[in-house]
Amino acid sequence: MITTPSRSSSAQRRAEAAPATPYVDLTREEWSALRAKTPLPLTAEEVERLRGLGDVIDLDEVRDIYLPLSRLLNLYVAATASLRGALNTFLGDAAGGGKSSQRGTPFVIGVAGSVAVGKSTVARLLQALLARWPEHPRVERVTTDGFLLPMKELKERGLMSRKGFPESYDRRALTRFVADIKAGKDEVTAPVYSHLIYDIVPGQRLTVRRPDILIVEGLNVLQPALPGQDGRTRVALADYFDFSVYVDARAEDIESWYLNRFRKLRDTAFQDPSSYFRKYTQVSEEEALDYARTAWRTINKPNLLENVAPTRGRATLVVRKGPDHKVQRLSLRKL
Numbered sequence: 001m002i003t004t005p006s007r008s009s010s011a012q013r014r015a016e017a018a019p020a021t022p023y024v025d026l027t028r029e030e031w032s033a034l035r036a037k038t039p040l041p042l043t044a045e046e047v048e049r050l051r052g053l054g055d056v057i058d059l060d061e062v063r064d065i066y067l068p069l070s071r072l073l074n075l076y077v078a079a080t081a082s083l084r085g086a087l088n089t090f091l092g093d094a095a096g097g098g099k100s101s102q103r104g105t106p107f108v109i110g111v112a113g114s115v116a117v118g119k120s121t122v123a124r125l126l127q128a129l130l131a132r133w134p135e136h137p138r139v140e141r142v143t144t145d146g147f148l149l150p151m152k153e154l155k156e157r158g159l160m161s162r163k164g165f166p167e168s169y170d171r172r173a174l175t176r177f178v179a180d181i182k183a184g185k186d187e188v189t190a191p192v193y194s195h196l197i198y199d200i201v202p203g204q205r206l207t208v209r210r211p212d213i214l215i216v217e218g219l220n221v222l223q224p225a226l227p228g229q230d231g232r233t234r235v236a237l238a239d240y241f242d243f244s245v246y247v248d249a250r251a252e253d254i255e256s257w258y259l260n261r262f263r264k265l266r267d268t269a270f271q272d273p274s275s276y277f278r279k280y281t282q283v284s285e286e287e288a289l290d291y292a293r294t295a296w297r298t299i300n301k302p303n304l305l306e307n308v309a310p311t312r313g314r315a316t317l318v319v320r321k322g323p324d325h326k327v328q329r330l331s332l333r334k335l
């Protein structure tokens, strides 16, 4: 065969020089150029609604990063619906039509990353943007903190300073919750955690009623399953995800976001007389920040390094933020 040498593009040359990875790596510029292909511009009114979520987020960031992401997810949802059609065709052929009318289950998106990396901000934004697509107007969001063990149990098990570590959750209940959603149940409920009382709210449940899309956000959503008592591997939460996003940043930057958030909360939510953290409004800011620094150094940073960061390579998409929260790079899993 005769081949003619062609002048390769810089992207091609970079791909050839880079070590093999299961991801397509994109710079911010490459990703944001995809915005032009997103047929869903934001109106001024919608931009205001996004601001109304209470998140401090740069509007260019919404347009350049999160709007293309909502487009990508819209394509994945559509592709999953086509796959369901293929499955129904197969079931129709194989089972004489009896099982060929699967209604479809919610499309589940996991959002993982460290404490304070910005998971909730990303998840709220995605919820608002995805709900604008006519194909999937009902988008619900749950945080995994509802599956933390109640404080009484954490105390009994000596886990109060391991809050957020995999062992501080009822992982079976969490996996069951998402399994039930993917089983197509009409109503699935979950316990509710309150940051105010720093505990599970007794008797309260949230109900998920077959949304088009469910976003599950939490530190450990990409954790592999624990082996059962019989030593056998179990199903993990992430086995039920249709797509997952890992929000990544340098630990030093996340620490400063954690401390900033603590400072803001000290001026707002901690002032509430029923707040578990009210004591930090009664001491100097420096003393309060000393507590937050210790919590970062002894709980959240070790959890990030030991448990959370090692799950990054399981995500469908990794978004890497810089010190100003702006996304600098993205890695998208190849298919």
Ligand SMILES: Nc1ncnc2c1ncn2[C@@H]1O[C@H](COP(=O)(O)OP(=O)(O)O)[C@@H](O)[C@H]1O
Pocket: 055, 056, 057, 058, 061, 113, 114, 115, 116, 117, 118, 119, 120, 121, 122, 257, 258, 260, 261, 324, 325, 326
């Ligand atoms: N894109 C962003 N731009 C500016 N600030 C952000 C952004 N994302 C998160 N933050 C801030 O960083 C802190 C942590 O974000 P949050 O969404 O609460 O994190 P997580 O849910 O991962 O704990 C908060 O103070 C939040 O306001």
Ligand SMILES: CC(C)(COP(=O)(O)O)[C@@H](O)C(=O)NCCC(=O)O
Pocket: 115, 143, 144, 145, 146, 163, 164, 217, 218, 219, 220, 295, 299, 300
């Ligand atoms: C509630 C959390 C464990 C996070 O829960 P998630 O929804 O990610 O499962 C975390 O935000 C937290 O409160 N950690 C305890 C250590 C600290 O106070 O920073």
